[in-house]
Amino acid sequence: MSIDIGLIRKSWALVEPVADRVTVHFYAKLFADHPHIREMFPPAMDVQRDRLLQALTRVVLSLEDADGVVDYLGQLARDHRKYGVLPEHYPAVGRCLVIAMRANAGGAWRAEYDAAWIDAYQFIADVMIRAAEQESAYVPPLWNGVVVGHEMRTREIAVITVEPTQPYAFKAGQYATVQTSHWPKVWRPYSVANAPRRDNRLTFHVRVVPGGWVSTALAHHTRVGDTLLLGPPRGSLLLERAGTPHLIFIAGGTGLAPLKALIEESMWLPERPSIDLFHGVRHHGDAYDVRDLRDLRTHHRRLRVVQAVSDEIDGWRRENAVDALLNHRVSLDGDVFVCGSPDMVRVTAARLLHTGVPAHHIHTEYTPGAPTLVYS
Ligand SMILES: Cc1cc2nc3c(=O)[nH]c(=O)nc-3n(C[C@H](O)[C@H](O)[C@H](O)COP(=O)(O)OP(=O)(O)OC[C@H]3O[C@@H](n4cnc5c(N)ncnc54)[C@H](O)[C@@H]3O)c2cc1C
Ligand code: HEM
Known part of the structure:
Protein backbone atom coordinates (compact mmCIF):
# COMPACT_ATOMS: atom_id res chain seq x y z
CA MET A 1 0.00 0.00 0.00
CA SER A 2 1.54 3.36 -0.97
CA ILE A 3 -0.62 5.99 0.64
CA ASP A 4 0.82 9.39 1.44
CA ILE A 5 -0.58 9.95 4.92
CA GLY A 6 1.25 13.30 5.13
CA LEU A 7 -0.74 14.66 2.18
CA ILE A 8 -3.95 13.18 3.55
CA ARG A 9 -3.43 14.94 6.89
CA LYS A 10 -2.51 18.28 5.28
CA SER A 11 -5.53 18.24 3.02
CA TRP A 12 -7.88 17.08 5.78
CA ALA A 13 -6.75 20.01 7.94
CA LEU A 14 -8.10 22.30 5.21
CA VAL A 15 -11.60 20.85 5.25
CA GLU A 16 -12.02 19.56 8.80
CA PRO A 17 -13.33 22.93 10.10
CA VAL A 18 -16.05 22.81 7.43
CA ALA A 19 -16.76 19.09 7.65
CA ASP A 20 -20.53 19.77 7.88
CA ARG A 21 -20.44 21.55 4.54
CA VAL A 22 -18.41 18.71 3.04
CA THR A 23 -21.07 16.24 4.21
CA VAL A 24 -23.93 18.22 2.67
CA HIS A 25 -22.01 18.66 -0.58
CA PHE A 26 -21.03 14.98 -0.67
CA TYR A 27 -24.59 13.68 -0.32
CA ALA A 28 -26.06 16.29 -2.66
CA LYS A 29 -23.57 15.31 -5.37
CA LEU A 30 -23.90 11.57 -4.73
CA PHE A 31 -27.69 11.59 -4.88
CA ALA A 32 -27.92 14.01 -7.82
CA ASP A 33 -25.49 12.01 -9.96
CA HIS A 34 -26.69 8.57 -8.81
CA PRO A 35 -30.41 8.72 -7.90
CA HIS A 36 -30.59 4.92 -7.48
CA ILE A 37 -28.06 5.17 -4.61
CA ARG A 38 -30.42 7.55 -2.76
CA GLU A 39 -32.86 4.67 -2.31
CA MET A 40 -30.38 2.78 -0.13
CA PHE A 41 -30.40 5.54 2.48
CA PRO A 42 -33.13 6.35 5.03
CA PRO A 43 -35.80 8.79 3.80
CA ALA A 44 -34.89 11.32 6.53
CA MET A 45 -31.18 11.75 7.02
CA ASP A 46 -30.97 14.49 9.66
CA VAL A 47 -29.94 12.29 12.57
CA GLN A 48 -26.53 10.67 12.28
CA ARG A 49 -26.35 11.69 8.60
CA ASP A 50 -22.61 12.19 8.80
CA ARG A 51 -21.81 8.63 9.90
CA LEU A 52 -20.64 7.36 6.53
CA LEU A 53 -18.45 10.34 5.79
CA GLN A 54 -17.11 10.65 9.32
CA ALA A 55 -16.12 7.00 9.38
CA LEU A 56 -14.65 7.16 5.93
CA THR A 57 -12.39 10.07 6.79
CA ARG A 58 -11.46 8.56 10.16
CA VAL A 59 -10.55 5.29 8.48
CA VAL A 60 -8.40 7.09 5.94
CA LEU A 61 -6.66 9.05 8.69
CA SER A 62 -5.89 5.89 10.65
CA LEU A 63 -4.62 3.87 7.69
CA GLU A 64 -1.14 3.82 9.25
CA ASP A 65 -2.64 1.32 11.69
CA ALA A 66 -3.57 -0.89 8.71
CA ASP A 67 -4.02 -4.06 10.79
CA GLY A 68 -6.43 -2.29 13.12
CA VAL A 69 -8.66 -1.00 10.35
CA VAL A 70 -8.70 -4.06 8.10
CA ASP A 71 -10.76 -6.16 10.50
CA TYR A 72 -13.11 -3.22 11.08
CA LEU A 73 -13.50 -2.70 7.33
CA GLY A 74 -14.23 -6.37 6.74
CA GLN A 75 -17.10 -6.27 9.23
CA LEU A 76 -18.32 -2.94 7.84
CA ALA A 77 -18.34 -4.36 4.31
CA ARG A 78 -20.27 -7.48 5.30
CA ASP A 79 -22.72 -5.17 7.05
CA HIS A 80 -23.06 -3.02 3.91
CA ARG A 81 -24.60 -5.99 2.09
CA LYS A 82 -27.84 -5.27 3.96
CA TYR A 83 -28.09 -1.87 2.17
CA GLY A 84 -27.70 -3.57 -1.22
CA VAL A 85 -24.23 -2.09 -1.79
CA LEU A 86 -22.41 -3.70 -4.75
CA PRO A 87 -18.82 -3.31 -5.99
CA GLU A 88 -19.95 -0.97 -8.78
CA HIS A 89 -21.24 1.54 -6.19
CA TYR A 90 -17.85 2.21 -4.64
CA PRO A 91 -16.27 4.49 -7.29
CA ALA A 92 -19.20 6.94 -7.07
CA VAL A 93 -18.71 7.41 -3.31
CA GLY A 94 -14.95 7.97 -3.70
CA ARG A 95 -15.41 10.44 -6.52
CA CYS A 96 -18.03 12.47 -4.66
CA LEU A 97 -15.88 12.53 -1.53
CA VAL A 98 -12.94 14.08 -3.35
CA ILE A 99 -15.16 16.54 -5.23
CA ALA A 100 -16.85 17.63 -1.97
CA MET A 101 -13.53 18.18 -0.19
CA ARG A 102 -11.97 20.06 -3.09
CA ALA A 103 -15.01 22.33 -3.41
CA ASN A 104 -14.92 23.26 0.27
CA ALA A 105 -11.18 23.78 0.72
CA GLY A 106 -11.36 27.49 -0.06
CA GLY A 107 -9.18 27.30 -3.16
CA ALA A 108 -6.24 25.75 -1.30
CA TRP A 109 -6.75 22.22 -2.62
CA ARG A 110 -3.87 20.79 -4.68
CA ALA A 111 -3.96 18.13 -7.38
CA GLU A 112 -1.67 15.88 -5.34
CA TYR A 113 -4.34 15.78 -2.59
CA ASP A 114 -6.75 14.25 -5.11
CA ALA A 115 -4.24 11.52 -5.85
CA ALA A 116 -3.57 10.77 -2.16
CA TRP A 117 -7.29 10.43 -1.34
CA ILE A 118 -8.00 8.35 -4.44
CA ASP A 119 -5.22 5.91 -3.47
CA ALA A 120 -6.47 5.70 0.13
CA TYR A 121 -10.09 5.26 -0.92
CA GLN A 122 -9.13 2.60 -3.46
CA PHE A 123 -7.33 0.64 -0.74
CA ILE A 124 -10.40 0.79 1.52
CA ALA A 125 -12.80 -0.05 -1.28
CA ASP A 126 -10.69 -3.08 -2.32
CA VAL A 127 -10.64 -4.42 1.24
CA MET A 128 -14.39 -3.93 1.60
CA ILE A 129 -15.34 -5.40 -1.77
CA ARG A 130 -13.20 -8.49 -1.16
CA ALA A 131 -14.62 -9.03 2.33
CA ALA A 132 -18.23 -8.69 1.16
CA GLU A 133 -17.68 -11.07 -1.75
CA GLN A 134 -16.14 -13.75 0.46
CA GLU A 135 -19.42 -14.18 2.34
CA SER A 136 -21.97 -13.42 -0.31
CA ALA A 137 -22.37 -17.02 -1.49
CA TYR A 138 -23.43 -18.54 1.84
CA VAL A 139 -24.29 -15.87 4.44
CA PRO A 140 -27.49 -13.81 4.15
CA PRO A 141 -27.10 -10.02 4.00
CA LEU A 142 -29.60 -9.63 6.86
CA TRP A 143 -31.75 -11.72 9.17
CA ASN A 144 -35.38 -11.64 10.27
CA GLY A 145 -35.68 -11.92 14.03
CA VAL A 146 -38.97 -12.66 15.78
CA VAL A 147 -39.39 -10.98 19.16
CA VAL A 148 -39.95 -13.77 21.69
CA GLY A 149 -39.44 -11.76 24.88
CA HIS A 150 -40.06 -8.12 25.79
CA GLU A 151 -39.75 -6.88 29.33
CA MET A 152 -39.57 -3.29 30.61
CA ARG A 153 -37.10 -3.66 33.48
CA THR A 154 -37.27 0.06 34.36
CA ARG A 155 -39.19 2.92 32.79
CA GLU A 156 -36.25 3.41 30.44
CA ILE A 157 -34.74 0.00 29.89
CA ALA A 158 -36.22 -2.87 27.92
CA VAL A 159 -34.76 -6.35 27.74
CA ILE A 160 -35.74 -7.82 24.40
CA THR A 161 -35.12 -11.36 23.17
CA VAL A 162 -35.17 -12.10 19.47
CA GLU A 163 -35.09 -15.40 17.61
CA PRO A 164 -33.48 -15.13 14.17
CA THR A 165 -35.24 -17.31 11.62
CA GLN A 166 -31.89 -18.51 10.26
CA PRO A 167 -28.72 -19.46 12.15
CA TYR A 168 -26.97 -16.35 13.45
CA ALA A 169 -23.28 -17.01 14.15
CA PHE A 170 -21.64 -14.42 16.38
CA LYS A 171 -19.07 -14.14 19.15
CA ALA A 172 -19.79 -13.10 22.72
CA GLY A 173 -19.19 -9.36 23.06
CA GLN A 174 -20.38 -8.46 19.54
CA TYR A 175 -23.29 -6.28 18.49
CA ALA A 176 -25.90 -6.37 15.75
CA THR A 177 -27.52 -3.49 13.92
CA VAL A 178 -31.29 -3.54 14.29
CA GLN A 179 -34.10 -2.08 12.20
CA THR A 180 -37.74 -1.85 13.27
CA SER A 181 -40.74 -1.57 10.94
CA HIS A 182 -41.43 1.85 12.53
CA TRP A 183 -38.27 3.35 10.98
CA PRO A 184 -37.60 1.78 7.57
CA LYS A 185 -33.92 1.79 6.54
CA VAL A 186 -32.83 3.21 9.92
CA TRP A 187 -30.34 0.89 11.61
CA ARG A 188 -28.87 1.20 15.10
CA PRO A 189 -26.30 -1.04 16.81
CA TYR A 190 -27.20 -2.94 20.00
CA SER A 191 -24.90 -5.32 21.85
CA VAL A 192 -25.96 -8.92 22.25
CA ALA A 193 -26.19 -9.56 25.98
CA ASN A 194 -25.64 -13.31 25.81
CA ALA A 195 -23.02 -15.74 24.55
CA PRO A 196 -24.15 -17.86 21.55
CA ARG A 197 -26.94 -20.22 22.62
CA ARG A 198 -28.24 -23.48 21.23
CA ASP A 199 -31.67 -21.91 20.69
CA ASN A 200 -30.04 -19.22 18.45
CA ARG A 201 -31.71 -16.46 20.52
CA LEU A 202 -30.26 -13.00 21.07
CA THR A 203 -31.06 -10.76 24.04
CA PHE A 204 -30.65 -6.99 23.85
CA HIS A 205 -30.68 -4.36 26.61
CA VAL A 206 -32.21 -1.21 25.15
CA ARG A 207 -32.19 2.12 26.96
CA VAL A 208 -34.64 4.69 25.67
CA VAL A 209 -32.88 7.84 24.50
CA PRO A 210 -35.32 10.78 24.84
CA GLY A 211 -36.61 11.52 21.34
CA GLY A 212 -34.61 8.58 20.01
CA TRP A 213 -36.16 6.92 16.99
CA VAL A 214 -35.13 3.30 17.25
CA SER A 215 -34.68 2.93 21.01
CA THR A 216 -38.20 4.34 21.62
CA ALA A 217 -39.69 2.08 18.96
CA LEU A 218 -37.97 -0.98 20.39
CA ALA A 219 -38.88 -0.27 24.01
CA HIS A 220 -42.37 1.22 23.68
CA HIS A 221 -43.81 0.09 20.35
CA THR A 222 -42.50 -3.43 19.91
CA GLY A 235 -17.45 -5.73 17.02
CA SER A 236 -14.10 -6.45 18.56
CA LEU A 237 -14.77 -6.56 22.29
CA LEU A 238 -13.88 -10.24 22.48
CA LEU A 239 -12.60 -12.43 25.28
CA GLU A 240 -9.72 -13.59 23.07
CA ARG A 241 -8.14 -10.16 23.57
CA ALA A 242 -7.45 -11.01 27.20
CA GLY A 243 -4.17 -12.61 28.17
CA THR A 244 -4.48 -12.72 31.96
CA PRO A 245 -6.44 -14.97 34.36
CA HIS A 246 -7.97 -11.95 36.12
CA LEU A 247 -10.51 -9.82 34.26
CA ILE A 248 -11.97 -6.51 35.33
CA PHE A 249 -15.18 -5.46 33.61
CA ILE A 250 -16.37 -1.87 33.89
CA ALA A 251 -19.85 -1.17 32.53
CA GLY A 252 -21.90 2.02 32.33
CA GLY A 253 -25.69 1.48 32.01
CA THR A 254 -26.53 -0.89 29.16
CA GLY A 255 -22.79 -1.19 28.48
CA LEU A 256 -23.37 -4.16 30.74
CA ALA A 257 -24.78 -6.15 27.81
CA PRO A 258 -21.59 -7.27 25.99
CA LEU A 259 -19.74 -7.78 29.27
CA LYS A 260 -22.49 -10.08 30.48
CA ALA A 261 -22.08 -12.05 27.26
CA LEU A 262 -18.34 -12.34 27.97
CA ILE A 263 -19.04 -13.56 31.51
CA GLU A 264 -21.31 -16.27 30.10
CA GLU A 265 -18.66 -17.26 27.58
CA SER A 266 -15.96 -17.39 30.25
CA MET A 267 -17.95 -20.08 32.05
CA TRP A 268 -17.23 -22.48 29.16
CA LEU A 269 -13.49 -22.04 29.42
CA PRO A 270 -11.49 -24.94 30.90
CA GLU A 271 -9.75 -22.44 33.22
CA ARG A 272 -12.31 -19.87 34.25
CA PRO A 273 -10.81 -16.44 34.81
CA SER A 274 -11.72 -14.58 37.97
CA ILE A 275 -13.91 -11.61 37.08
CA ASP A 276 -14.62 -8.38 38.94
CA LEU A 277 -17.63 -6.66 37.36
CA PHE A 278 -18.32 -3.03 38.24
CA HIS A 279 -21.67 -1.86 36.90
CA GLY A 280 -22.34 1.87 37.11
CA VAL A 281 -25.85 3.33 37.06
CA ARG A 282 -27.17 6.79 37.91
CA HIS A 283 -29.90 5.79 40.37
CA HIS A 284 -30.46 2.70 42.43
CA GLY A 285 -33.62 1.96 40.42
CA ASP A 286 -31.61 1.88 37.17
CA ALA A 287 -29.88 -1.34 38.22
CA TYR A 288 -32.02 -3.32 35.80
CA ASP A 289 -30.28 -6.68 35.77
CA VAL A 290 -29.63 -7.48 39.42
CA ARG A 291 -31.53 -10.77 39.40
CA ASP A 292 -29.73 -12.15 36.34
CA LEU A 293 -26.35 -11.07 37.68
CA ARG A 294 -27.12 -12.82 40.96
CA ASP A 295 -27.93 -16.00 39.00
CA LEU A 296 -24.70 -15.72 37.05
CA ARG A 297 -22.86 -15.28 40.33
CA THR A 298 -24.24 -18.57 41.66
CA HIS A 299 -22.94 -20.41 38.59
CA HIS A 300 -19.62 -18.59 38.40
CA ARG A 301 -17.95 -18.70 41.79
CA ARG A 302 -15.03 -16.59 40.62
CA LEU A 303 -17.33 -13.72 39.66
CA ARG A 304 -17.75 -10.67 41.88
CA VAL A 305 -20.38 -8.06 41.07
CA VAL A 306 -20.33 -4.51 42.42
CA GLN A 307 -23.13 -2.07 41.61
CA ALA A 308 -22.04 1.58 41.67
CA VAL A 309 -24.62 4.37 41.94
CA SER A 310 -23.47 7.84 40.89
CA ASP A 311 -26.38 10.25 41.29
CA GLU A 312 -28.52 9.03 44.23
CA ILE A 313 -29.05 11.73 46.81
CA ASP A 314 -29.73 9.85 50.05
CA GLY A 315 -28.30 6.82 51.70
CA TRP A 316 -25.91 5.73 48.94
CA ARG A 317 -22.24 6.19 48.43
CA ARG A 318 -22.06 8.21 45.23
CA GLU A 319 -19.51 6.74 42.88
CA ASN A 320 -19.24 5.80 39.26
CA ALA A 321 -18.01 2.39 38.16
CA VAL A 322 -14.34 3.32 37.96
CA ASP A 323 -14.48 5.07 41.38
CA ALA A 324 -15.96 1.87 42.78
CA LEU A 325 -13.17 -0.18 41.24
CA LEU A 326 -10.51 2.05 42.81
CA ASN A 327 -12.36 2.27 46.15
CA HIS A 328 -12.50 -1.52 46.35
CA ARG A 329 -8.73 -1.66 45.93
CA VAL A 330 -9.00 -4.39 43.32
CA SER A 331 -5.65 -5.59 42.10
CA LEU A 332 -5.17 -3.98 38.68
CA ASP A 333 -3.06 -6.85 37.38
CA GLY A 334 -5.49 -8.11 34.75
CA ASP A 335 -7.18 -7.17 31.49
CA VAL A 336 -9.77 -4.44 31.83
CA PHE A 337 -12.80 -4.32 29.52
CA VAL A 338 -14.74 -1.06 29.43
CA CYS A 339 -18.15 -0.52 27.84
CA GLY A 340 -20.66 2.33 28.05
CA SER A 341 -21.32 5.69 26.42
CA PRO A 342 -18.40 7.15 24.44
CA ASP A 343 -17.80 9.72 27.22
CA MET A 344 -17.84 7.09 29.94
CA VAL A 345 -15.36 4.95 28.01
CA ARG A 346 -13.05 7.90 27.37
CA VAL A 347 -13.04 9.08 30.98
CA THR A 348 -12.65 5.57 32.36
CA ALA A 349 -9.76 4.69 30.04
CA ALA A 350 -8.00 7.92 30.99
CA ARG A 351 -8.43 7.19 34.72
CA LEU A 352 -7.10 3.65 34.27
CA LEU A 353 -4.06 4.85 32.37
CA HIS A 354 -3.43 7.49 35.00
CA THR A 355 -3.64 4.81 37.70
CA GLY A 356 -0.95 2.81 35.93
CA VAL A 357 -2.91 0.20 34.01
CA PRO A 358 -0.90 -0.44 30.82
CA ALA A 359 -2.64 0.60 27.60
CA HIS A 360 -2.47 -2.89 26.17
CA HIS A 361 -4.55 -4.19 29.10
CA ILE A 362 -7.44 -1.79 28.42
CA HIS A 363 -10.00 -3.10 25.94
CA THR A 364 -12.84 -1.12 24.38
CA GLU A 365 -14.88 -1.42 21.22
CA TYR A 366 -12.74 -0.48 18.22
CA THR A 367 -13.58 2.89 16.69
CA PRO A 368 -11.50 3.99 13.72
CA GLY A 369 -9.56 7.13 14.46
CA ALA A 370 -9.99 6.85 18.23
CA PRO A 371 -6.81 7.42 20.25
CA THR A 372 -4.59 4.39 19.82
CA LEU A 373 -3.92 4.02 23.53
CA VAL A 374 -6.28 1.11 23.92
CA TYR A 375 -4.93 -0.85 20.99
CA SER A 376 -1.22 -0.52 21.46
C1 LIG B 1 -21.31 -0.45 19.16
C2 LIG B 1 -22.57 0.11 19.81
C3 LIG B 1 -23.31 -0.70 20.65
C4 LIG B 1 -24.45 -0.18 21.27
N1 LIG B 1 -25.15 -0.99 22.12
C5 LIG B 1 -26.23 -0.49 22.74
C6 LIG B 1 -26.96 -1.30 23.67
O1 LIG B 1 -26.63 -2.47 23.93
N2 LIG B 1 -28.04 -0.76 24.28
C7 LIG B 1 -28.46 0.54 24.02
O2 LIG B 1 -29.46 0.96 24.60
N3 LIG B 1 -27.79 1.32 23.13
C8 LIG B 1 -26.71 0.84 22.48
N4 LIG B 1 -26.03 1.63 21.59
C9 LIG B 1 -26.61 2.95 21.22
C10 LIG B 1 -27.69 2.73 20.11
O3 LIG B 1 -27.08 2.22 18.94
C11 LIG B 1 -28.42 4.01 19.67
O4 LIG B 1 -27.48 4.99 19.36
C12 LIG B 1 -29.36 4.52 20.74
O5 LIG B 1 -30.32 3.52 21.06
C13 LIG B 1 -30.07 5.77 20.22
O6 LIG B 1 -30.71 5.49 19.01
P1 LIG B 1 -32.10 6.17 18.65
O7 LIG B 1 -32.42 5.85 17.23
O8 LIG B 1 -33.12 5.84 19.67
O9 LIG B 1 -31.76 7.72 18.83
P2 LIG B 1 -31.50 8.77 17.66
O10 LIG B 1 -32.80 8.98 16.95
O11 LIG B 1 -30.31 8.34 16.88
O12 LIG B 1 -31.09 10.03 18.49
C14 LIG B 1 -32.04 10.96 19.04
C15 LIG B 1 -31.27 12.09 19.72
O13 LIG B 1 -30.60 11.58 20.86
C16 LIG B 1 -29.18 11.78 20.76
N5 LIG B 1 -28.58 10.53 21.24
C17 LIG B 1 -28.36 9.40 20.53
N6 LIG B 1 -27.83 8.44 21.32
C18 LIG B 1 -27.71 9.00 22.55
C19 LIG B 1 -27.22 8.51 23.79
N7 LIG B 1 -26.74 7.25 23.92
N8 LIG B 1 -27.28 9.35 24.85
C20 LIG B 1 -27.76 10.61 24.73
N9 LIG B 1 -28.23 11.12 23.57
C21 LIG B 1 -28.19 10.33 22.51
C22 LIG B 1 -28.93 12.01 19.29
O14 LIG B 1 -27.79 12.84 19.09
C23 LIG B 1 -30.19 12.70 18.84
O15 LIG B 1 -30.16 14.07 19.11
C24 LIG B 1 -24.88 1.15 21.00
C25 LIG B 1 -24.10 1.95 20.14
C26 LIG B 1 -22.97 1.46 19.57
C27 LIG B 1 -22.14 2.35 18.67
C1 HEM C 1 -15.58 2.61 0.92
C2 HEM C 1 -15.83 3.11 1.95
C3 HEM C 1 -17.07 3.19 2.79
C4 HEM C 1 -17.00 3.36 4.13
C5 HEM C 1 -15.75 3.48 5.00
C6 HEM C 1 -18.37 3.41 4.61
C7 HEM C 1 -18.71 3.57 5.93
C8 HEM C 1 -19.98 3.64 6.42
C9 HEM C 1 -20.33 3.76 7.81
C10 HEM C 1 -19.35 3.79 8.97
C11 HEM C 1 -21.66 3.85 7.90
C12 HEM C 1 -22.48 4.06 9.20
C13 HEM C 1 -23.17 2.81 9.64
C14 HEM C 1 -22.21 1.74 10.12
O1 HEM C 1 -21.31 1.99 10.94
O2 HEM C 1 -22.41 0.61 9.69
C15 HEM C 1 -22.18 3.72 6.57
C16 HEM C 1 -23.51 3.74 6.26
C17 HEM C 1 -23.96 3.59 5.01
N1 HEM C 1 -23.24 3.38 3.85
FE1 HEM C 1 -21.25 3.24 3.71
N2 HEM C 1 -19.23 3.25 3.57
C18 HEM C 1 -18.49 3.11 2.43
C19 HEM C 1 -18.98 2.94 1.15
C20 HEM C 1 -20.30 2.91 0.83
C21 HEM C 1 -20.81 2.74 -0.50
C22 HEM C 1 -19.99 2.53 -1.74
C23 HEM C 1 -22.17 2.79 -0.38
C24 HEM C 1 -23.19 2.68 -1.48
C25 HEM C 1 -23.32 3.53 -2.38
C26 HEM C 1 -22.51 2.99 1.00
C27 HEM C 1 -23.79 3.08 1.50
C28 HEM C 1 -24.11 3.27 2.82
C29 HEM C 1 -25.47 3.37 3.33
C30 HEM C 1 -26.75 3.26 2.52
C31 HEM C 1 -25.38 3.59 4.69
C32 HEM C 1 -26.52 3.80 5.69
C33 HEM C 1 -26.60 5.27 6.01
C34 HEM C 1 -27.57 5.60 7.10
O3 HEM C 1 -28.10 4.70 7.76
O4 HEM C 1 -27.80 6.80 7.29
N3 HEM C 1 -21.35 3.05 1.70
N4 HEM C 1 -21.14 3.60 5.69
Missing part, protein backbone atom coordinates in the same frame (compact mmCIF):
# COMPACT_ATOMS: atom_id res chain seq x y z
CA ARG A 223 -44.34 -6.54 21.09
CA VAL A 224 -43.74 -10.27 21.29
CA GLY A 225 -44.42 -11.70 17.82
CA ASP A 226 -43.13 -8.62 15.94
CA THR A 227 -40.31 -9.08 13.46
CA LEU A 228 -37.11 -7.02 13.51
CA LEU A 229 -34.36 -6.95 10.92
CA LEU A 230 -30.83 -7.74 12.06
CA GLY A 231 -27.54 -6.96 10.35
CA PRO A 232 -24.55 -9.30 10.65
CA PRO A 233 -22.56 -9.43 13.88
CA ARG A 234 -19.87 -6.81 14.36
